[in-house]
Amino acid sequence: AQSVTQPDIHITVSEGASLELRCNYSYGATPYLFWYVQSPGQGLQLLLKYFSGDTLVQGIKGFEAEFKRSQSSFNLRKPSVHWSDAAEYFCAVGRGNQAGTALIFGKGTTLSVSS
Amino acid sequence: GAVVSQHPSWVICKSGTSVKIECRSLDFQATTMFWYRQFPKKSLMLMATSNEGSKATYEQGVEKDKFLINHASLTLSTLTVTSAHPEDSSFYICSARIAGELDGELFFGEGSRLTVL
Numbered sequence: 001a002q003s004v005t006q007p008d009i010h011i012t013v014s015e016g017a018s019l020e021l022r023c024n025y026s027y028g029a030t031p032y033l034f035w036y037v038q039s040p041g042q043g044l045q046l047l048l049k050y051f052s053g054d055t056l057v058q059g060i061k062g063f064e065a066e067f068k069r070s071q072s073s074f075n076l077r078k079p080s081v082h083w084s085d086a087a088e089y090f091c092a093v094g095r096g097n098q099a100g101t102a103l104i105f106g107k108g109t110t111l112s113v114s115s
Numbered sequence: 116g117a118v119v120s121q122h123p124s125w126v127i128c129k130s131g132t133s134v135k136i137e138c139r140s141l142d143f144q145a146t147t148m149f150w151y152r153q154f155p156k157k158s159l160m161l162m163a164t165s166n167e168g169s170k171a172t173y174e175q176g177v178e179k180d181k182f183l184i185n186h187a188s189l190t191l192s193t194l195t196v197t198s199a200h201p202e203d204s205s206f207y208i209c210s211a212r213i214a215g216e217l218d219g220e221l222f223f224g225e226g227s228r229l230t231v232l
Contacts, residue, residue: 034221036223041225042225043119043208043222043223043224043225043226044159044208044210044223045223046220046221049220090158090159095161102149102161102164103149103161103210103221104161105151105158105159106158107157107158108156108157108158
């Protein structure tokens with residue numbers, strides 16, 4: 001069965017510093033990969049997704065992620081974090097590597113931003 | 116972007132009663148909707164796939180008789196927690212994809228927090 005691992009439960013980053021959130025997946029073929037952000041009182045918002053093609057994906061709010069097949073990873077990065085980026089971040093994979101299916105989520109990483 | 120709305124946002128009920136949560140796609144049609152359950156500090160657990168006009172597909176370990184799902188139209192899916200107990204207290208989230216856009220974004224509702232006393 002597919003699974004997604006986010007090794008870091010909680011990360012604190014200083015405002016203005018760079019950020020990298022880790023995500024590893026288990027699946028033999030090229031997966032459909034996603035990063036979502038969840039802020040308190042709000043629904044999940046899609047930051048970016050990878051289906052195929054260029055392994056460096058640009059998303060909203062200045063985020064990017066890089067798909068590395070050799071490492072089974074899809075880490076999320078941002079060069080300069082803003083206080084408003086404090087939230088819960090979820091990595092997800094499309095189940096069965098099929099379009100139109102449900103997403104399987106990692107356990108999430110809580111991002112805190114210090115001033 | 117497309118909007119998915121859930122109602123109610125939060126509900127408190129007594130043990131043994133049933134609670135219905137609605138999930139609506141406000142500005143698009145969705146042939147398929149997904150229901151998730153989120154525990155505190157935990158990931159989203161897929162409960163079931165709701166298909167318009169047909170029976171829902173439940174994940175292993177999810178009691179279909181306790182969590183009744185109905186997808187009567189292309190814009191509405193409902194989750195009914197029957198004979199709720201305190202252990203059913205959780206945050207329930209629905210999601211939907213625009214019909215026909217298989218590679219499209221999955222849009223999420225803001226969630227419904229259920230507390231069973």
